[in-house]
Amino acid sequence: MKVEVVLLLLLFAIMASLGASIHNPIGINYGLLGDNLPSTSQSIYLVQSLLKVPRVKLYEPRPDILQALSNTNIQVTIMVPNQAIPNISLSQNVSDSWVKINLLPFYPKTRIQTLLVGNEVLSDPSIKTTWSMLVPAMRNLKYSLRALDVGSIKVGTTLAMDTLESSFPPSNGTFRSDIAVPVIKPLLQFLNKTKSFYFVDVYPYFAWAANYKSINLNYTLFMNGSAGYKDPFSGLVYTNLLDQQLDAVASAMAKLGYPNIRITIAETGWPNAGDLDQIGANVYNAAHYNRNFVRKLRSNMGTPMRPNQTIFAYIFSLYNENLKGGPGTERHWGLLYPNGSRVYEVDLTGRTPNSKYAPLPEPKNNEQYKGKIWCVVVPGANVTALGPALSYACSQANDTCNAIQRGKKCFMPNTLVSHASYAFNSYWQMFRGTGGTCFFNGLAVQTAINPSYGSCKFPTLSPS
Ligand SMILES: *[C@@H]1O[C@H](CO)[C@@H](O)[C@H](O)[C@H]1NC(C)=O
Ligand SMILES: *[C@@H]1O[C@H](CO)[C@@H](O)[C@H](O)[C@H]1NC(C)=O
Ligand SMILES: *[C@@H]1O[C@H](CO)[C@@H](O)[C@H](O)[C@H]1NC(C)=O
Ligand SMILES: *[C@@H]1O[C@H](CO)[C@@H](O)[C@H](O)[C@H]1NC(C)=O
Ligand SMILES: *[C@@H]1O[C@H](CO)[C@@H](O)[C@H](O)[C@H]1NC(C)=O
Ligand SMILES: *[C@@H]1O[C@H](CO)[C@@H](O)[C@H](O)[C@H]1NC(C)=O
Ligand SMILES: *[C@@H]1O[C@H](CO)[C@@H](O)[C@H](O)[C@H]1NC(C)=O
Ligand SMILES: *[C@@H]1O[C@H](CO)[C@@H](O)[C@H](O)[C@H]1NC(C)=O
Ligand SMILES: *[C@@H]1O[C@H](CO)[C@@H](O)[C@H](O)[C@H]1NC(C)=O
Ligand SMILES: *[C@@H]1O[C@H](CO)[C@@H](O)[C@H](O)[C@H]1NC(C)=O
DSSP: OHHHHHHHHHHHHHHHHHHHHHTOOEEEEEOOOOSSOOOHHHHHHIIIIIIOOSEEEESSOOHHHHHHTTTSOOEEEEEEOGGGHHHHHHOHHHHHHHHHHHTTTTTTTSEEEEEEEEESGGGOGGGHHHHTTHHHHHHHHHHHHHHTTOTTSEEEEEEEGGGEEEOSSGGGOEEOTTTIIIIIHHHHHHHHHTTOOEEEEOOHHHHHHHTTTTSOHHHHTTOSSSOOEEOTTTOOEESSHHHHHHHHHHHHHHHTTOOOOOEEEEEEOOOSOOOTTOSSOSHHHHHHHHHHHHHHHHTTOBOSSSBTOOOOEEESOSBOOTTOOSSGGGGOOOSBOTTSOBSSOOOTTSOSOGGGSOOOOOOSOSSOOOSOOEEEEOTTOOHHHHHHHHHHHHHTSTTTTGGGSTTSTTOOSOOHHHHHHHHHHHHHHHHGGGTOOSOGGGTEEEESSOOOBTTBOOOOOOOO
16 A cells, blocks of 8 residues: 555656646757857757756757757657758658668657658748658658658648748738648648648747837837737737737638648747847847747747647757858857857746846847948958958959959058958948848958048948
C-alpha cells in the first residue's frame, strides 16, 4: 500500500514536471548563421536552463545537433532544405532515403515532432519551378514517415505573410492568385488530411516599420494606450497587430474552404538593434514585444476569430547572427548575444508580469531618423577582405568610383580604407532605394558623421 502511494505520488510529480514544459507553447529558432556562436552543447544548455523553452526549430537537419538533443526532452522541429524539395517530390525512394539518413538515426531518442519542408519557398521567385513540387514533396515525406513507422511526425511547410495578396482588414485576407489554386489549395487539403498545421512566419515589426505613420507602435507591441481596431466586415475588435495578421491568414484559408486548420507561428520576434536608417529596432521594443507576446500565448486567449485556441510559436531567434546579410536588423534578432548572455530580460514561461522587470533603456529610434547618412568602412575592418569588396562596389555601376581614380578629388590619401569608404558610400547611395545595403559582409557601417574632407565630397541622398 505504502509503496503504491509513493509510486503514485512519483507518477504525479513526473506528470506535473512534463506538463509544465509541454503546456508552454513557446519554442525558439536555433539559427546558425554566425561565426562566433556557442557550441552545440552550450546552446542546448542555454535553451533548457537559461531560456527554459521546451522546443526548438532547426533550419537544417544537423546530425551533431540532433545527436546532442537526444534524451533532453526538448521537442524538435527540423527543416528540409529548399534545394532538397525537387528530388524528394520526384522520387519516393529519395524521400525514403532523406528520412532514413536525416531522421531515423536520432529518433525517438531525439523527440523530433515536425518536418518542415522548405523555408518560405513561395516567397522566392528564383525557385519558382520548386513551387509546384512543394506539396508533392510533403506527400512523399509523409508517406515515407508512415512506411518507416514514424507516422506520428507531422509534416508542414513555413510560409511568409507575402503568400497573402491582401491582409487588411483581417476578414479580407486572401491568398495570392498565382499560388491560391495551384499550390495553397492542395497544401490545405494535405494539412487537413494529415491533421498538421499551417506554419507562418509573422512579423508585426515589418508591417509596422513599412507603415509606421499609420500604425500605432503600442498596438504592435501589445501595449495599452492604443485604441482597438474594429474590422468593419466581421465586427471583431482587435487589440494588437499580430492577431490581425493571424486572422488574415485564417480568413484566407476559410475562403479556400478550410476554416479550421490550426496555425503555428514558425517565426516571430523583434530586432534589438539595426542600422541608423531603420526605425524601431531597439532593446526596449524587442523586450516589450517578446515579453507581451509570450504572456499572451501562455494565456491561451487565441485571436478574435479563433478565441481560446492554443497557438504554438517559435521566437526568432536564439542568437544575434553576425553572418546574416541584408540590413542591420537581420543580425539583431537574438534573445542572446553570441557570448551567451541575454540582450534583455525575458521570461519565456510567461509568468513574470511587466512590473517585475528592471527598467529598460529608453528607445532612441522610435521615430524615423531624419539626418543625412553615409556608409563607410567599419573601424577595425579586415583589410585583406577590403580589396575584393572595393572592386565589387565599383563594378556595380558606372561612375561610382570616378572620384578615387588617380588625379581625381578623392584619390588622396591613396589607401585601401579611404578608397573603400568612398566606394561603399557611392554604391550604397545609388542602390539603397532598391534594397542595396551598407554591409559588405561586415566591412561597412552607416554613419551620421560626414566623411567628406577637403575637396573630396562623399555624396548623400536627402533623408527619405
Ligand atoms: C537531385 O538528383 C539529381 C539526379 O539524381 C542529382 O544530380 C542532384 O545532385 C540532386 N540534387 C540534390 C540537391 O540532391
Ligand atoms: C534508392 O536509393 C538508394 C539509396 O540512395 C539507392 O541505393 C537505390 O539504388 C535507389 N533505388 C532506386 C530504385 O532508385
Ligand atoms: C480587400 O483585398 C483586395 C485585394 O484582394 C483589395 O483590392 C481591397 O481593397 C481590400 N478591401 C479593403 C476594404 O481594404
Ligand atoms: C504608448 O504607450 C505608452 C505607455 O503606455 C504611452 O506613454 C504612449 O503615449 C503611447 N503612445 C501612443 C502613440 O499611443
Ligand atoms: C492593460 O490593461 C489591462 C486592463 O486595463 C490590464 O489588465 C493589463 O495588465 C494591461 N497590460 C499592460 C501590458 O499594461
Ligand atoms: C478538415 O476538413 C473536414 C471536412 O471538410 C472538416 O470537417 C474538418 O474540420 C477539417 N479539419 C481541419 C483540422 O481543418
Ligand atoms: C473563451 O473563454 C472565455 C473565458 O474562459 C469564455 O468566457 C468564452 O465563452 C470562451 N469563448 C469561446 C468561443 O469558447
Ligand atoms: C556579451 O556580449 C555583449 C555584447 O557584445 C556585451 O555587452 C556583454 O558585456 C558580454 N557579456 C559577457 C558576460 O561577456
Ligand atoms: C580576412 O579576410 C580574408 C579574405 O577574405 C580571410 O581569408 C581572412 O580569414 C580574414 N581574416 C580574419 C581575421 O577574419
Ligand atoms: C557601363 O557603361 C557601359 C557603356 O556605356 C555599359 O555597357 C555597361 O553596361 C555599364 N555598366 C554598368 C554596371 O552599368
